[in-house]
Amino acid sequence: MISKEERNILKGFAERIAPDDPGAHNNLAIVYYNKGLYDEAVEELEKALEIDPTFVLARNNLDIVLKATGRLDEQVEQLARSIEHEPYDEEKTLHLADKYRKLNRYSQAIRCYKRVIDANSQSVDAFFGLGITLKLLGKYDDALEEVKRALGIQQSARIYRTLGELYFNKGVIDLAIKNFQEAISLDNSQAETHFLLGFALGEKGKLDESLQEVRRAIELNPALAQFEPNLPIDIERHKTHWEFLKEQLGVPASEKEYGVHFRLGTAYRNKGLFSEAKREFNECLAYSENKAELHLALAEIALLLNEVDEAQNHLDHISEQDISALCANARGVVCILKDDFENSRMWLKKALDLQHDFDAAFNNLGVCAHAQGKTDDALQWYQKAVAAGNTDACYNMGMYYLRKHDFESAGALFGGDSPDDYFGRAIIHAELGEDEKAVELLNRVVELMPHHAGAYYNLGFIYTKLGKFKEGLEYTRRGIELEPAYEDSKLRLCLGPEVIGFGPYYRKRGEGVTVTEEEATAKAAEVSAENETTLPELDLPSA
Incomplete structure (x- = not known):
């Protein structure tokens, strides 16, 4: 079915x-x-x-x-x-x-x-x-x-x-x-x-x-x-x-059967239906076990599903003669996720040798530098990617400026009408105490991307801050369901133009500690006490 x-x-x-x-x-x-x-x-x-x-x-x-x-x-x-x-x-x-x-x-x-x-x-x-x-x-x-x-x-x-x-x-x-x-x-x-x-x-x-x-x-x-x-x-x-x-x-x-499954897998991938895409690409293996395009597609899906070792296995099936810019970029992403930054830079620069204007590689070199604390290098790579039209780099750079409270620079990067732009501007408004504007923009994000954990967490924080504890806990609960280990400092890696915005994400080791329902309730109770308001009892499901 x-x-x-x-x-x-x-x-x-x-x-x-x-x-x-x-x-x-x-x-x-x-x-x-x-x-x-x-x-x-x-x-x-x-x-x-x-x-x-x-x-x-x-x-x-x-x-x-x-x-x-x-x-x-x-x-x-x-x-x-x-x-x-x-x-x-x-x-x-x-x-x-x-x-x-x-x-x-x-x-x-x-x-x-x-x-x-x-x-x-x-x-x-x-x-x-x-x-x-x-x-x-x-x-x-x-x-x-x-x-x-x-x-x-x-x-x-x-x-x-x-x-x-x-x-x-x-x-x-x-x-x-x-x-x-x-x-x-x-x-x-x-x-x-x-x-x-x-x-x-x-x-x-x-x-x-x-x-x-x-x-x-x-x-x-x-x-x-x-x-x-x-x-x-x-x-x-x-x-x-x-x-x-x-x-x-x-x-x-x-070849006909292979083509049908491959096209379906590609369509599912581009819509963010990664499990369905993986199923169709796996069907292709029955017709052709050695195609470079197929193992690259399976590697990218594995990365989007956070299955890094499986991605590595598929990339190892691709011979040196079949290496493309997309393949070299995917290898670079695998290395970043394994904190192997030296090999990551090598593969990403190989991707640029094969395709000089490859914006995904620019972004990923920025993430590689960012993860190592080389902020100036990271910003230079992000700027190249942004100039080439890469929205993942725009997000990474905008969130960096937000964390630095440089709202003017962040606002310039989040000036469009995509879910990322709405989210970025919502955080700026929230930081400036303009909660109603923030809530309006976050609701737009949820309408466009119902699985955006960050939007739910921030709606939860704002409603709790405003004393609307029931709404706050409901939104926080939804955020926990979607992404228990959410943190806003994660960096977006990029695999290609069709899957921009889907990840995968790089998190520093130790970041992204899982939020439990007890912690969420305790935080809400703390804010409630500060506002001298009684917290209603709600039954939160486990994360």
């Missing part, structure tokens, strides 16, 4: 795909289906078919979704009841026959098709549907007869293609090629027909022509690079050429 936030992220993908690309809608439907979002999957497949009514893969996938969820059975029963109680309707009877066929209820499908043929001997759809049903039953000779009857009434690309499939399955490859070519002469845009023609040409040893047709098919529909499960031919009888094609084209199915 996916979370509400995960569901919203997945549904948000629909806004980012090309609205007129049927392949994109089909691929998104597959993601939705695999995540249990069946209504959304059906909606995307219907969009794909609205754009391209001949998109066989999307139509097959829609049938799969409807069948797997029991919805196709429901539609069939409703349609069968309506036909039973109404005068004969050719269109509805054909529709019912098609649905019976898709549900593998072949005998019922055949009866419906024959009922239409009895009423209308010129029904192309009835002869064609009957032929398809017989083909599915393996009765290729009978199927050929019915499909030929359909062709005698009307020539079309779909009929020629089906004849090609039947001849191919009978082993009559020359006639298969001829019919596929006839289909393409009538409609050159059908990717699946090019694919099947390529496969048939390969069976005759015409490998260059085969590859040319298959490449054309994949240009028209990239999803055909993973078409093996849906080929309308007996693949096991022709496995050698299929393996040859896959090798020549270089499109293993695992």
Whole structure:
């Protein structure tokens, strides 16, 4: 069962795909289906078919979704009841026959098709549907007869293609090629027909022509690079050429699955859903164990989850040849978190050698210097990062000035409209005794970032100071739940532009002592005594 936030992220993908690309809608439907979002999957497949009514893969996938969820059975029963109680309707009877066929209820499908043929001997759809049903039953000779009857009434690309499939399955490859070519002469845009023609040409040893047709098919529909499960031919009888094609084209199915999980993991990471991101990236390991981008992604997630040793293990999987600025930066972050400042500087400067304007490395060099008490060096690195647009450095520098009570310099850094800016200005107002302004800004922070522990702690302190002890304790309790070891002197490290503001954080050894509910209550009681007000008894949960 996916979370509400995960569901919203997945549904948000629909806004980012090309609205007129049927392949994109089909691929998104597959993601939705695999995540249990069946209504959304059906909606995307219907969009794909609205754009391209001949998109066989999307139509097959829609049938799969409807069948797997029991919805196709429901539609069939409703349609069968309506036909039973109404005068004969050719269109509805054909529709019912098609649905019976898709549900593998072949005998019922055949009866419906024959009922239409009895009423209308010129029904192309009835002869064609009957032929398809017989083909599915393996009765290729009978199927050929019915499909030929359909062709005698009307020539079309779909009929020629089906004849090609039947001849191919009978082993009559020359006639298969001829019919596929006839289909393409009538409609050159059908990717699946090019694919099947390529496969048939390969069976005759015409490998260059085969590859040319298959490449054309994949240009028209990239999803055909993973078409093996849906080929309308007996693949096991022709496995050698299929393996040859896959090798020549270089499109293993695992790449598709890898890409889906990697993109999902990236989307979750960028939204701050690190556990969900880790799950998706771990799924990628089943398809590719040695990709540098994957181990870097897993290392960054481990750092964001404060799993430093695990991050180190993933970075150790990346060879020297695959070192990127992001990778060198991540290694530098690991070293900072282990108080190995010498190696940290080495890795961060390597990141800058690889990317001279890498603002995350500027910020992290500032944190490295700051942690060692080299304030002037830290400020210089922060200034470079701020000039390059790094908001983590802006936060680190602004909080430094706040601790020094240099409110003018801090205010200049917290002048924007982000949660960090609101938080920084709120602390300035609180330090100046302007509590109402501070509370207003802290409430804005909570609205934008419901998990901002610092905002809750400071709201708790201000309300307690104002004698509003119940509200003060409630906010302090929420802060304890979110971050028991909160302290405002932590320094933000930066992994990359997509995860600015998420951490990880550097804390000096011994800082960030856990706040207990007893301490929080005692502090509130102390303030209460100072104000000669009775503290109400509240039941605080454990941190």
